[in-house]
Amino acid sequence: xxxxxxxxxxxxxxxxxxxxxxxxxxxxxxxxxxxxxxxxxxxxxxxxxxxxxxxxxxxxxxxxxxxxxxxxxxxxxxxxxxxxxxxxxxxxxxxxxxxxxxxxxxxxxxxxxxxxxxxxxxxxxxxxxxxxxxxxxxxxxxxxxxxxxxxxxxxxxxxxxxxxxxxxxxxxxxxxxxxxxxxxxxxxxxxxxxxxxxxxxxxxxxxxxxxxxxxxxxxxxxxxxxxxxxxxxxxxxxxxxxxxxxxxxxxxxx
Numbered sequence: 001x002x003x004x005x006x007x008x009x010x011x012x013x014x015x016x017x018x019x020x021x022x023x024x025x026x027x028x029x030x031x032x033x034x035x036x037x038x039x040x041x042x043x044x045x046x047x048x049x050x051x052x053x054x055x056x057x058x059x060x061x062x063x064x065x066x067x068x069x070x071x072x073x074x075x076x077x078x079x080x081x082x083x084x085x086x087x088x089x090x091x092x093x094x095x096x097x098x099x100x101x102x103x104x105x106x107x108x109x110x111x112x113x114x115x116x117x118x119x120x121x122x123x124x125x126x127x128x129x130x131x132x133x134x135x136x137x138x139x140x141x142x143x144x145x146x147x148x149x150x151x152x153x154x155x156x157x158x159x160x161x162x163x164x165x166x167x168x169x170x171x172x173x174x175x176x177x178x179x180x181x182x183x184x185x186x187x188x189x190x191x192x193x194x195x196x197x198x199x200x201x202x203x204x205x206x207x208x209x210x211x212x213x214x215x216x217x218x219x220x221x222x223x224x225x226x227x228x229x230x231x232x233x234x235x236x237x238x239x240x241x242x243x244x245x246x247x248x249x250x251x252x253x254x
Contacts, residue, residue, distance in 0.1 A: 007119015011187030169198035
């Protein structure tokens with residue numbers, strides 16, 4: 001039948017898509033790659049539906065390939081006989097472990113049909129959490145920044161996996177960026193932190209992102225004029241009003 005790669009969203013069980021929920025509720029087995037994704041999945045499936053896969057924390061490529069091959073061998077028979085789901089935080093195609101499983105299945109179990117159910121990714125959710133508007137025409141670059149890395153150059157950056165915030169912050173500020181950080185955004189059961197104070201985030205945490213922007217870049221949208229003392233929203237500019245008053249003119253509003 002089918003293996004579904006299901007994006008769970010950033011961590012809040014209420015942010016999973018309707019389609020994602022339907023898939024999980026109807027799956028024979030739901031595989032999770034970690035504790036956080038497991039806790040979100042449990043909002044929609046019984047624990048007896050969950051399948052365990054072992055993923056070693058290592059950079060040894062041979063060991064990783066062995067682990068993913070074993071995972072594929074576990075998942076393939078279930079997907080062949082019924083419906084299986086592999087869940088991941090965010091979106092399955094954006095900085096996700098699902099890509100490893102899909103490539104392994106394509107190579108060793110091509111008979112398994114695959115379908116991806118997109119999820120709300122931190123790529124977009126960060127803007128809401130940090131109250132940042134990415135306006136039309138903006139250039140926005142997505143990069144990883146683990147272990148104190150600080151990719152610079154573009155006017156706007158979203159940096160993932162900022163595990164050494166003080167070091168990354170120092171480099172970004174030196175390069176001329178204003179920086180806002182978000183940690184554990186939309187994650188149930190965890191404290192969410194949004195701050196521009198790097199000292200608040202001196203502890204390492206994989207689930208930390210940064211939004212870095214050089215001041216004064218980009219054009220303001222036309223509607224940014226609303227609410228200002230201009231004629232843009234039908235009002236009278238402050239300069240016009242002052243000039244009229246000094247000349248003794250009376251100004252009447254309809």
